[in-house]
Amino acid sequence: MANLLDWNTLHHKVQAYLDPENGIDKPQKAFPILMVATLLNVSDEEAEDAITDGSMDRGVDAVYVDDRDGRNSIHIFQFKYADTFENTKKNFPSNEIDKLVSFFDDLLDLNKSLEKTCNPILWNKIKEIWAALEKSNPSIEVHFCGNTMEMQNGEKERANASLSKYKYFNVHHHSLDTIVNYFVERKNSV
Numbered sequence: 001m002a003n004l005l006d007w008n009t010l011h012h013k014v015q016a017y018l019d020p021e022n023g024i025d026k027p028q029k030a031f032p033i034l035m036v037a038t039l040l041n042v043s044d045e046e047a048e049d050a051i052t053d054g055s056m057d058r059g060v061d062a063v064y065v066d067d068r069d070g071r072n073s074i075h076i077f078q079f080k081y082a083d084t085f086e087n088t089k090k091n092f093p094s095n096e097i098d099k100l101v102s103f104f105d106d107l108l109d110l111n112k113s114l115e116k117t118c119n120p121i122l123w124n125k126i127k128e129i130w131a132a133l134e135k136s137n138p139s140i141e142v143h144f145c146g147n148t149m150e151m152q153n154g155e156k157e158r159a160n161a162s163l164s165k166y167k168y169f170n171v172h173h174h175s176l177d178t179i180v181n182y183f184v185e186r187k188n189s190v
Contacts, residue, residue, distance in 0.1 A: 001177065002088060002149075002175070002176040002177045002180065004085050006176055006177065006180040007085040007088050007147065007176065008085075009180050009183065010147050010176065010179055010180055010183070011027070011147075013034055013183070014027045014030045014031050014034055014081070015027070015030070017030035017031075017033055017034045017044075018030050024048075027081055027083065028079075028081045028083075029053075031079060031081040031147070032047075032051055032053065032061055032062050032077065032079045032145075033047045033048050033051065034047075035047075035077070035079065035143075035145050035174070035179070036050050036051075036062050036064060036075075036077065038182070038183075038186075039143065039145075039174070039182075040064055040066065040075060042064065046064070047062075047064075050062040050063055050064040050075075050077075050125075051121075052119065052121045052122040052125055053079070054119050054121070055119060056117065056118050056119040056122070057118065057119055057122055058099055058100075058102070058103040058114075058117065058118050058122065059078060059096045059099030059100045059102075059103055060076055060077070060078070060100070060103060060118075060122055060125075061077050061078055061079045062075075062076075062077035062079070063075065063076055063077070063122070063125035063128070063129065064077075065125075065128045065129060065131075065132045067132070067135075072132055072135050072136065072137050072138045072139065073138075073139050073140075073141055074129050074132055074133075074138060074139070074140045074141065075141045075143060076100070076140065076141070076142050076143065077143045077145055078096050078100065078142075078143070078144050078145065079145050079146060080092055080093060080145075080146035080147075080148055081146065081147055082146070082147050082148050087148070088147055088148050088149070088176050089148075089149065090148050090149065091148060091149045091150065091151055091152050091155075092144055092146045092148050092149065092150055092151045092173070092175070093151075094151050094152070094155035094156075094158070094159065096144075097155070097158060097159045097162055098162075100142065100163070101162045101163070104140075104163070104166060107126060107129060107130075108133075108166065110130065114126055138168055139168050139169075139170060140166070140168060140169045140170070141169075141170050141172060142163055142169060142170070142171045142172065143172045143174060144159065144171070144172070144173050144174065145172075145174040145179075146174070146175065146176075147175075147176045147179065148175060148176060149175055149176070149177075150173045150175045151173065156173060159171060159173075
């Protein structure tokens with residue numbers, strides 16, 4: 001179980017990503033950039049370009065289409081950032097599962113009305129996704145990522161089951177524990 005040292009480790013990394021002059025003025029905006037850059041091993045600029053969070057985001061906070069080295073992986077992220085150590089003891093909220101399922105139903109049906117139900121940044125990412133889906137061997141990687149505990153087991157199972165109805169989907173749950181372990185493992189491998 002994560003402790004105060006774990007929270008501080010991640011919190012200081014998030015603080016380093018704050019850039020008020022460029023609109024990254026709170027940890028909730030810095031955390032997604034740090035996590036996309038770290039988990040996908042992309043530049044901070046590429047990570048920032050992946051962010052779709054905002055009004056009408058359909059539960060999708062970031063999209064990164066990875067075509068490096070012949071890959072065809074579409075990464076969809078949902079982020080939650082707790083401002084205090086006490087709040088990290090809460091489970092990742094599961095209320096976004098249904099939004100994501102609805103989004104994927106529309107996405108995989110090539111529903112053109114998506115343009116009216118999402119923000120312009122997400123709409124551009126949807127067009128990138130559709131182009132990637134026309135290529136061979138696509139995979140869709142769904143990331144629930146927060147500096148909290150994972151979803152409660154029943155909700156985690158519901159998320160996995162709801163998204164497993166689609167072929168080529170992989171669901172990843174990133175909690176404070178797993179995120180800090182990832183940073184420690186990377187540090188030790190250098």
